[in-house]
Amino acid sequence: GEDVEQSLFLSVREGDSSVINCTYTDSSSTYLYWYKQEPGAGLQLLTYIFSNMDMKQDQRLTVLLNKKDKHLSLRIADTQTGDSAIYFCAETRSNDYKLSFGAGTTVTVRA
Amino acid sequence: DTEVTQTPKHLVMGMTNKKSLKCEQHMGHRAMYWYKQKAKKPPELMFVYSYEKLSINESVPSRFSPECPNSSLLNLHLHALQPEDSALYLCASSQEEGPGFQPQHFGDGTRLSIL
Numbered sequence: 001g002e003d004v005e006q007s008l009f010l011s012v013r014e015g016d017s018s019v020i021n022c023t024y025t026d027s028s029s030t031y032l033y034w035y036k037q038e039p040g041a042g043l044q045l046l047t048y049i050f051s052n053m054d055m056k057q058d059q060r061l062t063v064l065l066n067k068k069d070k071h072l073s074l075r076i077a078d079t080q081t082g083d084s085a086i087y088f089c090a091e092t093r094s095n096d097y098k099l100s101f102g103a104g105t106t107v108t109v110r111a
Numbered sequence: 112d113t114e115v116t117q118t119p120k121h122l123v124m125g126m127t128n129k130k131s132l133k134c135e136q137h138m139g140h141r142a143m144y145w146y147k148q149k150a151k152k153p154p155e156l157m158f159v160y161s162y163e164k165l166s167i168n169e170s171v172p173s174r175f176s177p178e179c180p181n182s183s184l185l186n187l188h189l190h191a192l193q194p195e196d197s198a199l200y201l202c203a204s205s206q207e208e209g210p211g212f213q214p215q216h217f218g219d220g221t222r223l224s225i226l
Contacts, residue, residue, distance in 0.1 A: 097209030
């Protein structure tokens with residue numbers, strides 16, 4: 001099975017908050033990342049969180065980490081049309097170099 | 112704006128052609144990566160270079176040949192590709208190769224179409 005899982009689609013109204021969820025299976029996951037990919041572009045590193053943290057806030061972005069449930073979420077406040085993109089959750093582990101991606105969540109912002 | 116620059120942005124080639132993809136970064140990173148991404152899928156790792164030496168080859172067919180001429184440049188030479196090789200090819204770099212906190216920074220990719 002997949003090491004990192006995400007729901008595939010999210011539709012949100014402009015101005016509302018978006019919450020994108022991710023679960024991971026490996027308890028040795030040390031670093032968790034959120035990447036954004038706009039149409040026709042590469043991946044943009046949005047934010048990250050270390051496994052010894054519970055929360056990280058950066059302007060409109062809030063990352064929550066529940067280590068017990070191996071659950072990671074990204075909240076985008078005041079969602080704008082420019083936030084429409086695919087969001088990838090990714091992890092690296094303390095004993096491995098590889099960046100493991102989830103399948104990606106396509107976020108559509110409607111007016 | 113991305114600090115990893117990839118050229119060309121688009122490439123169309125026949126199955127008998129030889130072409131190269133180029134990637135450049137000036138962040139002083141010593142690890143560079145090639146990924147292949149199909150539509151609506153996450154990137155798949157192909158190669159990792161660390162200090163200009165090939166560190167990881169994820170069982171990529173020999174029709175893809177990477178090269179790292181110096182610490183800022185990474186090339187991917189293409190020859191005799193198949194239609195299923197059509198994809199977005201992404202280059203990334205990080206301070207060092209992992210493990211540890213080594214966030215990867217991606218370019219905008221080269222969209223490759225094989226006729």
